[in-house]
Amino acid sequence: MAKKVVGYIKLQIPAGKANPSPPVGPALGQRGLNIMQFCKEFNAKTQGLEPGMPIPVVITAYADRTFSFITKTPPNTYFLLKAAKVSKGSQTVGRSANVGKVTMAQLREIAEQKFKDMNANDIDGAVSMLAGSARSIGLTVEG
Secondary structure: OOOOEEEEEEEEEEOOOOOOOOOHHHHHHOOOOOHHHHHHHHHHHHOOOOOOOEEEEEEEEEOOOOEEEEEOOOOHHHHHHHHHOOOOOOOOOOOOOOOEEEEHHHHHHHHHHHHHHOOOOOHHHHHHHHHHHHHHOOEEEEO
16 A cells, blocks of 8 residues: 655755755654655765755655655756856846856757756757746857
């Protein structure tokens, strides 16, 4: 028989750096889940990734105080800023100079990595979604 799901917890945690401090500890603690067990499993699963890469995770909490979790690909903005080699996006999008540039080839490469977590029918749709995200953080799309 399937376990009874009591809720879902969505967090964004740096790869390999989960620890019991906020936001992880309070989010899991209020559901009565084993915080250290989650931290160890998450860190083990993400140890092969770039340290500090923000990883969205969806934790499913069950009635018997157990859990399961799935990790997703990092946010679009993480990949876009990394491709443009800038640390953060524009403070005033549309009004000031753009902070960096990304090419269509870079967008296609990012789309191929993120496709399974995106709401797009094909790679071309994913590329156009990424182009919109790039413009919204102040990047220029070339090509």
